[in-house]
Amino acid sequence: MQKITALQHHLKQQQVDAAFITHPDNVFYFTGFRSNPHERLLGVFIPADGESFLICPQMEVPDAKEFFSGQLIGHVDTENAWDKLVSSFTVPVAKLAIEKSHMTVERMEFLESRIQGVTFSGIDDVVTEMRLIKTEEELVHLRKAAELADYAIEVGCSLIAEGKTEMEILSEVETAVKAKGADGMSFSTMVLSGLKTASPHGTPGNRKIQKGDFILFDLGVIVNGYCSDITRTVAFGEPTEEQRTIYQTVKEAEVKAVSLVKAGVFAKDLDKAARDIITSAGYGEYFTHRLGHGLGISVHEFPSIHGENDMALREGMVFTIEPGIYHPEVTGVRIEDDVVVTADGVEVLTKFTKELLVLDV
Amino acid sequence: MQKITALQHHLKQQQVDAAFITHPDNVFYFTGFRSNPHERLLGVFIPADGESFLICPQMEVPDAKEFFSGQLIGHVDTENAWDKLVSSFTVPVAKLAIEKSHMTVERMEFLESRIQGVTFSGIDDVVTEMRLIKTEEELVHLRKAAELADYAIEVGCSLIAEGKTEMEILSEVETAVKAKGADGMSFSTMVLSGLKTASPHGTPGNRKIQKGDFILFDLGVIVNGYCSDITRTVAFGEPTEEQRTIYQTVKEAEVKAVSLVKAGVFAKDLDKAARDIITSAGYGEYFTHRLGHGLGISVHEFPSIHGENDMALREGMVFTIEPGIYHPEVTGVRIEDDVVVTADGVEVLTKFTKELLVLDV
The missing domain is CATH 3.90.230.10 (Creatinase/methionine aminopeptidase superfamily)
Structure with a gap:
């Protein structure tokens, strides 16, 4: 959780409401849970202030529990995982930080259509900088x-x-x-x-x-x-x-x-x-x-x-x-x-x- | 080249100037050349009318030649591959079709900054439809x-x-x-x-x-x-x-x-x-x-x-x-x-x- 706290510090500095981290390597970095979701949704929602959660395919929830002690949200193939994500936000989101080098145009457009008036900023440099120096x-x-x-x-x-x-x-x-x-x-x-x-x-x-x-x-x-x-x-x-x-x-x-x-x-x-x-x-x-x-x-x-x-x-x-x-x-x-x-x-x-x-x- | 011709037909119908295909599986589909470029640029530029080319890391050009008979453009790590891509366009591009489910926000913003007035449309459905029915x-x-x-x-x-x-x-x-x-x-x-x-x-x-x-x-x-x-x-x-x-x-x-x-x-x-x-x-x-x-x-x-x-x-x-x-x-x-x-x-x-x-x- 130390890494999440460090990220939250950056989010506050940048006056961003939350970050949504989706690169599997970064999800692993922040949660310890490694998974290849293929085309399914996997991500960590980290608000500047408030409770983080991990969203992943329902069938991976038991595995994820072993690594991540925060809230877990599972989604099944018959529901829209992105709708579930947005409705699970733990804080109001007007400014959302995303990994621009990982998030696809399609996913960004989808979020844009579901979160009224949202604007996006890149969190890539911050995460890269964190990962650059190994502990x-x-x-x-x-x-x-x-x-x-x-x-x-x-x-x-x-x-x-x-x-x-x-x-x-x-x-x-x-x-x-x-x-x-x-x-x-x-x-x-x-x-x-x-x-x-x-x-x-x-x-x-x-x-x-x-x-x-x-x-x-x-x-x-x-x-x-x-x-x-x-x-x-x-x-x-x-x-x-x-x-x-x-x-x-x-x-x-x-x-x-x-x-x-x-x-x-x-x-x-x-x-x-x-x-x-x-x-x-x-x-x-x-x-x-x-x-x-x-x-x-x-x-x-x-x-x-x-x-x-x-x-x-x-x-x-x-x-x-x-x-x-x-x-x-x-x-x-x-x-x-x-x-x-x-x-x-x-x-x-x-x-x-x-x-x-x-x-x- | 038959698949490229079929895609060009769709591009003309959609009144798009060109498509830039970057998903490695789709690059393979259209060119027969399979490569995992990691973070490097790999893509096929397919104009509605005109000559297509494959852009890939310079060191992969010899391998690519064995599969793709069209023009090949190699890039080295010390140059900006995206600048090279844009300067290699074989037709003027005002409307560019991209794979929205694969292209990242970062890459799209980069293209936006380099191609004056460009607008993007998604080509995902067309490619999906082509690949859906196996020959x-x-x-x-x-x-x-x-x-x-x-x-x-x-x-x-x-x-x-x-x-x-x-x-x-x-x-x-x-x-x-x-x-x-x-x-x-x-x-x-x-x-x-x-x-x-x-x-x-x-x-x-x-x-x-x-x-x-x-x-x-x-x-x-x-x-x-x-x-x-x-x-x-x-x-x-x-x-x-x-x-x-x-x-x-x-x-x-x-x-x-x-x-x-x-x-x-x-x-x-x-x-x-x-x-x-x-x-x-x-x-x-x-x-x-x-x-x-x-x-x-x-x-x-x-x-x-x-x-x-x-x-x-x-x-x-x-x-x-x-x-x-x-x-x-x-x-x-x-x-x-x-x-x-x-x-x-x-x-x-x-x-x-x-x-x-x-x-x-």
């Missing part, structure tokens, strides 16, 4: 999630063998990590081999591992609602000289960026440091994405670590550092760690080695 | 997805053993089905045992299977971009009399509803038929959700099969039928099939037996 309790979950991500890479490497498919390895890795206590994966696990590594968002399939392949693992696990995200690229059999050069360039860029992390440093300077190394090596055109992204309840959240972000890092921010080179004719390589900004430097959550592993054929 | 080609994928869902249930049943955890069974089922050719799961697989079956959206965990448990599997697989969704509930060891009664009631309700499916029948009458059987047996209060939902590219799409939907079924619609009873002190049971409306009746895609399976302890 020690959140860091405990993030450390555990990173530990399991390391374990998943270890398992993945042990499974590489000639003729095995990407999907076979992927499935066994997921099985192992779930058996070890992961609640689930942060996103669709990626196991890419050969030149498929050069597609930064490629799809694992039935391609069989061959001698000379690089194999790229990109995966994350969820522990107690918090995500990790790791990438490692390993060689199956002796790499070519250019493959080695690409690997070492990415590694150097990654290590450099990690070493610069510290409260007060600008996000864009991390991106620049890594990019400069890759560009100097002649591979600049093949590093086609930003350096990293925030990590927490969502696998992609603030801060965004890119070349135009002149935000100064602060203690408690958590994000990925993941430079890559995607050369369509040689190989793709990406190395990704999860880091926490500390007062005087950095805590690296993912610990799997970044030395080039050359696995025996 | 024979789409049915081929849906049949294959259902076949793999049947296979998953078969594997799941073979894995049940005393002391095994829900998560262990879940992982092995997913491994098996992916090895058999599934692109992925339609949603988080559910394996629930004992009284956890009474939570319709429960979370599988480390609970161990015990004698006397009912075990509920709810899962689906994706094949070529199309989803299946099946639920079966089986007994591990001899069930009690009331568990049997609940099972037979759900089964009777499910079979009855399936038998009524036919072009011209009202959606609500399917829900009513199933609900009447469950209510007559005294379990009405424990059937807390609608009868079913549409199925296709999305695992939840139109039509919604609930008691207030007076839409008449039409040939080519595909949806689930999934009544359940969730008795917190006895057991939960749900049985779910995927069905296609045909001219003179129904094609049931999922074929795993609905007889109560009592597995040996």
Whole structure:
């Protein structure tokens, strides 16, 4: 309830009557209740002054009760959940704060039609700011999630063998990590081999591992609602000289960026440091994405670590550092760690080695 | 491109200059390119008259090329993708159709600020209507997805053993089905045992299977971009009399509803038929959700099969039928099939037996 109280403080300052929070990750942040409502309505109503409530599908009320001690309102498929929401408001609402980056136009128009004279403001920045700095309790979950991500890479490497498919390895890795206590994966696990590594968002399939392949693992696990995200690229059999050069360039860029992390440093300077190394090596055109992204309840959240972000890092921010080179004719390589900004430097959550592993054929 | 042409026909009728389609499932529908852009911009710009283009992250352009033959516009993280979108418009835009059920308020306000005098209209109903009736080609994928869902249930049943955890069974089922050719799961697989079956959206965990448990599997697989969704509930060891009664009631309700499916029948009458059987047996209060939902590219799409939907079924619609009873002190049971409306009746895609399976302890 502490987080709700903090939000109420902001609502009073902004002279808003209430906030209606609907992003499932934010609902989890404020209530501890995680649910994917699909197209159904899930939200927390938080008045500046007064009683908050959680509205969710009726069938989820028993589960929600275990996490949220406030009022619970269930809705069934045969009633209009939005009408029920509006009629449950615990205070009069003339100014309503919504997550403009999550609420759809349809839902806003619906609320507009049901709440006479209502005006909307965005609460996105306030919630983002709250979630940006992780508490020690959140860091405990993030450390555990990173530990399991390391374990998943270890398992993945042990499974590489000639003729095995990407999907076979992927499935066994997921099985192992779930058996070890992961609640689930942060996103669709990626196991890419050969030149498929050069597609930064490629799809694992039935391609069989061959001698000379690089194999790229990109995966994350969820522990107690918090995500990790790791990438490692390993060689199956002796790499070519250019493959080695690409690997070492990415590694150097990654290590450099990690070493610069510290409260007060600008996000864009991390991106620049890594990019400069890759560009100097002649591979600049093949590093086609930003350096990293925030990590927490969502696998992609603030801060965004890119070349135009002149935000100064602060203690408690958590994000990925993941430079890559995607050369369509040689190989793709990406190395990704999860880091926490500390007062005087950095805590690296993912610990799997970044030395080039050359696995025996 | 046939689907784009059909949409352009609607745009002309509605006197709209262009549509901007951003829901990843609809982008897939119109272009064949499936991607989860996370917070990045992905969309198809379709003018009423003129050239369409797909805008996506630069790093996905090579993948997109394999599917979409029209113009491709890539954006990188350091530029404003929305500015790039607007400056790439191939026709002047004064009236823009958007998916109001998908576009966020933030994105709409952004477009508003960049396109002088623009007005918006919703294109949701048109796209929904197009996707509602499946083509024979789409049915081929849906049949294959259902076949793999049947296979998953078969594997799941073979894995049940005393002391095994829900998560262990879940992982092995997913491994098996992916090895058999599934692109992925339609949603988080559910394996629930004992009284956890009474939570319709429960979370599988480390609970161990015990004698006397009912075990509920709810899962689906994706094949070529199309989803299946099946639920079966089986007994591990001899069930009690009331568990049997609940099972037979759900089964009777499910079979009855399936038998009524036919072009011209009202959606609500399917829900009513199933609900009447469950209510007559005294379990009405424990059937807390609608009868079913549409199925296709999305695992939840139109039509919604609930008691207030007076839409008449039409040939080519595909949806689930999934009544359940969730008795917190006895057991939960749900049985779910995927069905296609045909001219003179129904094609049931999922074929795993609905007889109560009592597995040996």
